Amino acid sequence: MHTQPPITQELLFRYFAGTSTAFEKQWINQWIQQEEHLEFFFLCLDRYESAHPQFQTDASQAFIRHQKRCLEQDTTPPPAVESKSLSRIWMLVACVSFLLIGGYLFKDHLLYKSYRTGYGETAHLTLSDGSKVILNANSTLREPRFAWMDTLRQVYLTGEANFSVVHTPDHKKLVVQTSQGMQVVVLGTEFTVYDRHQAARVVLHKGKIELRYVQDKGVKKIMMSPGDLVTTTPNEKPQVKRDETPDKYTAWTRDRFVFEQTSLQEIAQLFADNYGLTVEIQDPQLAQETISGSFTAHNGKELLELLIEASSLQFTQINNHIFITTTNKPLRP
Numbered sequence: 064m065h066t067q068p069p070i071t072q073e074l075l076f077r078y079f080a081g082t083s084t085a086f087e088k089q090w091i092n093q094w095i096q097q098e099e100h101l102e103f104f105f106l107c108l109d110r111y112e113s114a115h116p117q118f119q120t121d122a123s124q125a126f127i128r129h130q131k132r133c134l135e136q137d138t139t140p141p142p143a144v145e146s147k148s149l150s151r152i153w154m155l156v157a158c159v160s161f162l163l164i165g166g167y168l169f170k171d172h173l174l175y176k177s178y179r180t181g182y183g184e185t186a187h188l189t190l191s192d193g194s195k196v197i198l199n200a201n202s203t204l205r206e207p208r209f210a211w212m213d214t215l216r217q218v219y220l221t222g223e224a225n226f227s228v229v230h231t232p233d234h235k236k237l238v239v240q241t242s243q244g245m246q247v248v249v250l251g252t253e254f255t256v257y258d259r260h261q262a263a264r265v266v267l268h269k270g271k272i273e274l275r276y277v278q279d280k281g282v283k284k285i286m287m288s289p290g291d292l293v294t295t296t297p298n299e300k301p302q303v304k305r306d307e308t309p310d311k312y313t314a315w316t317r318d319r320f321v322f323e324q325t326s327l328q329e330i331a332q333l334f335a336d337n338y339g340l341t342v343e344i345q346d347p348q349l350a351q352e353t354i355s356g357s358f359t360a361h362n363g364k365e366l367l368e369l370l371i372e373a374s375s376l377q378f379t380q381i382n383n384h385i386f387i388t389t390t391n392k393p394l395r396p
Contacts, residue, residue, distance in 0.1 A: 338363030
């Protein structure tokens, strides 16, 4: 028989780190449902996050710091000054009320770690279960802070990421949820997920994964093997095909870009997604011209110069706006 331990800061720190026992997790999950415990829970969360900074932009941090400042106000009244004492007490009451109400308003920020990358930036992440993720530029990945469900690991992706998922001793599945409603369900494998512009793409490199999507008001499944490529857009059935060179979909993790009959219009979209650059191709026919080849570039400027050098193109750049044309045609920005 297990005796319920007192909920201390040390116990909560182990809970945040994912090292608490199954019984401790269960007791804390029950304990936090009681409103009077939120103040101590959020305060410990603030202290833990300060001691263990994550690669993230989380609006809850500013909120929690405000809570801490409120709670650290000196509530001991000076002798014989009753009005000031009441004022400080009311200040504390207001802060605690704000903490309780704000806790619900910022619930999403408090329950999830958010990893974000800017234009031209990639990030190497380690999830709480030990899985490795390389997050591409202009992408977001959300991971639950706490193990509310013991039978499932779940993350939410917008943008593009490469996953190397560990197989846990208790065989928990990892689910990658895209904004397009597609789910990638795995136990342990390597794959790449793309989720932008009303379209999604999944490429499997090792192992086996299951794709789930909604069609005709029901959930459909696709079992993928290494080398399989699945693409989908809203209201269309996912398309499955074999790709003999799936590594090209992870080339960006090594600052390489592989194009195989890739149109200039598609390349322009890549510049917008990864670098925040607007590429305008003035001739519609030119926009459909294709480029093939492998290019190593550490930033958008290098990639653009390599593409121009390898083709009969020229460009003019005005701030973040790039105008592309052929060398035998006048440029009119």
